[in-house]
Amino acid sequence: MRWTFAALTRDNGAMKEVGEIANHKLQMLVLERRDPSCNMARFYVLAIEPTLFGDMALVREWGRTGSSGRRRLDLHSDKTSAAESLDLWLARKTRRGYRIRAAVFQL
Numbered sequence: 001m002r003w004t005f006a007a008l009t010r011d012n013g014a015m016k017e018v019g020e021i022a023n024h025k026l027q028m029l030v031l032e033r034r035d036p037s038c039n040m041a042r043f044y045v046l047a048i049e050p051t052l053f054g055d056m057a058l059v060r061e062w063g064r065t066g067s068s069g070r071r072r073l074d075l076h077s078d079k080t081s082a083a084e085s086l087d088l089w090l091a092r093k094t095r096r097g098y099r100i101r102a103a104v105f106q107l
Contacts, residue, residue, distance in 0.1 A: 029090070031098040032065070041065040043101075044093050048082045051075065056082040060089065 031044040045061040056076045063069020076082040 028103075029086075029100065030102040031090075031093050032101045033096070033098045034065075035097075042098075043069065044098055046086050046089055048079065048086060058082045058085045058089070 028045060028047040031046070033042045033044075034040065041064060043061075043063060043065050045059070047059045049057050049059055051057050056079050058074040058076060059071065060074070061069055061071045074082075074085060076085060
């Protein structure tokens with residue numbers, strides 16, 4: 001199964017008032033990789049966040065479960081390019097054996 005940012009960004013279709021649709025937007029994607037036989041427990045977090053200067057940043061955090069890990073911000077000019085980058089990193093990590101643990105959506 002291949003997950004993409006576009007597949008995780010969706011409308012729920014619930015109408016609050018006539019013509020108003022509540023949009024769910026991806027806020028954070030948490031991946032994990034576990035193999036008890038190798039004593040391996042890792043996490044990888046992908047998120048798209050705005051910067052103070054109007055750009056968008058793909059925030060990547062990774063490390064061993066239970067540790068603070070590492071964090072990196074990759075700056076992008078718009079949300080579309082940040083989403084494409086998120087798709088690439090998600091594909092790389094799923095090929096390496098990571099599975100989606102949680103997708104946090106914002107109302």
